[in-house]
Amino acid sequence: MVFLNLLENIRNKTAEILDAKNYEHVKFSVESAKPGFGDITCNVPFLLSKQLKKSPQEISVELSKMYNFDDMPQIKNVESHPSGYLNFSIDYTKFNDFVIRLSLQENYGTLEFGNNEKIVVEHTSVNPNKALHVGHIRNIILGDVVSKILKKANYDVSVLNYVDDSGLQVADIIVGFTELGFSQESPNNEKFDHYCGDTVYVKTTEKYESDKELEGKRHEILKQIEDRSSEVSKIAQTITRKVLNEQLKTVWNLGVFYDCLNFESQIIHSKLWETIFEKLKSDNQIKYEDEGDNAGCWVIPADGEDDKILVRSNGVATYIAKDIPYAAWKLGLVDDPFHYKIHSTQKNSQTLYETTLEGDTKLNFSGSKVITVIDNRQIRLQKIVSGLMAKFKEKGAYTHLGYESVTLSADTVKSLGLSVDGESAQMSGRKGLYVNADTVLETLTKRVYDESKSRNENLSESELQNIANIVAVGTIRYEMIKPDLDKIITFDLKNSLRLEGDTCSYIQYSYARASRILEKTDVKPNFDSGFELLSSEYEKNLIKKIAMFDVHVNDSVNNLSPKVIAKYSYELAVTFSSFYEHVKVLASETTELLNARLCLVVSFQKTLKASLGLLGIDAPERM
């Protein structure tokens, strides 16, 4: 820890002073100061003002005289600001050494939160009947980044993907194959998931409009899918597996990987539901309705809202009856009915497992905490699930990480040949109103490739491809992570191709520039020398920003907020770009200064790489 330590030490010191003065303990803050107000600031004078019946200024002056930094050489002094704040200044002649050396360590920015506790992150969870679209990408990237941040905080993370292979959406394409005679091979080498989503699903659901008999068949087909011995079920298995494998290719291209796939169809057959149902009954968590609208149903009482029906009067469980046992399984609350086998080796050579009802291999993918990434339209359902889980385990063990949806801009809708009323439109698989993830990635890769090629005449084809891939993936990831979870993302095809300003490529560019500096000199950075020579504002700002990595990791873990890391990465790049412009490293006056600056550049690179790494974004040497 670097900056967090500094803050903690000042906090302790301040608390001691309050003790010595016999002042009441107030909840004061010690945090990084805005530019122009020292480096670190404390608001304790404001909080004491009332009980001491003195102005914050008076208290500030009084307290500022009490500090002694003999045991904290990195702090130069504290000043009382006329506003009442206590502003601390860093002694950069000492701080520089400390920061630069620590930033070189492999685990720089790592924090101890999890104590290696097992935690489950579930994300993606898309029906295997279509290709992934931009809306799914938000879910996938959020889940992936959260899992990386939790690993950085020393949790033992299992990443799961729940494969919804037995719902009506799957039944719809099976209707297309079995009733409408769509070929089970995609024409013209089209990617199979695109074919199923763009053609079979859209055409079949379109036909429902005119053919009500066909629409009636979907429920019949669904029933057959759930009967594992049926012919239809076998077809559905084959088709959904094929789609899933194509979806996984897309996800891997985005640099996202899982530990295990959980199939809904197997959860249904595992009898987990029956176990949980009995448990719910015996624990009085649910009740049977004798009269009223819900007569004959088992319901979950929800305070302030309508009760949720769990089992219909005909004895058939509703869809929530799949989520509850799965949630309980993730938390390790039930005996694991599954065995595990290898599904595939992923693009990063990590093994991907899948659940199976046969076999004899036992693995453990559950956790004492669970984070489920699902968009906020499911918030009501998720509240019910987490409420139930809180009855079995401590509150907060099951967390729903929700976020707002992705919509399409009017321009983008028009470019799909469709019309809109407002400025944006919700995506819809049925209407063909969506933009596939593969399409976005391809378009963006092409754009970056062209851009990079026009700037670099001497790069080989494979280097250009590599850069295009790194920047394109980074750009998509960054745009999905940057906005607040509560904000709707309006996706616009044209806008998504921006590479200037607050974008990933700007951040990556700062890294590439740093690489150029190091490449153009024969001097090998020597980290044994002192760094007190780094004393300009630009150098100090950069060092402070590097030092603050842990503050932001801490924030992002505490609040499960990946955007904090995106913002930090951008700020770090901005600070470096300013340094780059104003401090000519290779033109340094002395060899000592040159060396110190080269070390700072290396320190910056390591930190930015680590920060981008949390976002799953690569830092290119050239672009």
Place this chain on the structure above:
RNA sequence: GGACCCGUAGCUCAGCCUGGAUAGAGCGGGUGGCUUCGGACCACCAGGCCAUGGGUUCGAAUCCCAUCGGGCCCUCCA
């Protein structure tokens, strides 16, 4: 009818959790900067009753209440 979310510069958004100093970025508009460590850049200018009205507080973009505008969910569908 009930639940949740959003409303900050022309546009897209940070800041709100945990109240405090001058409300920050990017895009777009305007101006300047390469005898070059890469202009995917830097420096600067213009642009804000922080939706509205109340309340709490020494102090509110931030907390509370109401209202308005927008979104989304609320089926014995999945």
